[in-house]
Amino acid sequence: AVVSTQSTGWTCGVFGTIGLFMVNAVSNSQLRGDAYVPGALGTTGTRIWMVFGFLCVFASLIGASFILFGDYVYKKKHPSYPGTGFFVQNVCIFLATIIFKFGRAEDAY
Numbered sequence: 110a111v112v113s114t115q116s117t118g119w120t121c122g123v124f125g126t127i128g129l130f131m132v133n134a135v136s137n138s139q140l141r142g143d144a145y146v147p148g149a150l151g152t153t154g155t156r157i158w159m160v161f162g163f164l165c166v167f168a169s170l171i172g173a174s175f176i177l178f179g180d181y182v183y184k185k186k187h188p189s190y191p192g193t194g195f196f197v198q199n200v201c202i203f204l205a206t207i208i209f210k211f212g213r214a215e216d217a218y
Contacts, residue, residue, distance in 0.1 A: 128165025
């Protein structure tokens with residue numbers, strides 16, 4: 110049987126993935142101000158970029174939980190596995206963002 114889902118489900122995953130790339134595109138030395146950051150904003154621009162990256166990841170996680178609980182749990186929509194899948198996907202993207210950013214050690218060359 111084919112299960113029809115809304116486009117909002119995969120949109121949360123797309124924005125979470127964009128946030129993952131935004132957060133991990135910046136090195137920790139650029140955030141601390143140890144590295145030379147060319148551009149108009151410098152270290153401040155890097156920190157603003159990180160805030161928007163984490164905002165994308167958090168917003169996608171909140172959106173996926175709203176889809177799960179608002180559309181599948183509260184309305185008792187069956188089958189409920191698409192809502193659970195959207196939520197688990199975004200939890201995994203969130204955890205990957207945190208692990209990739211703070212779980213690695215950067216070598217100074």
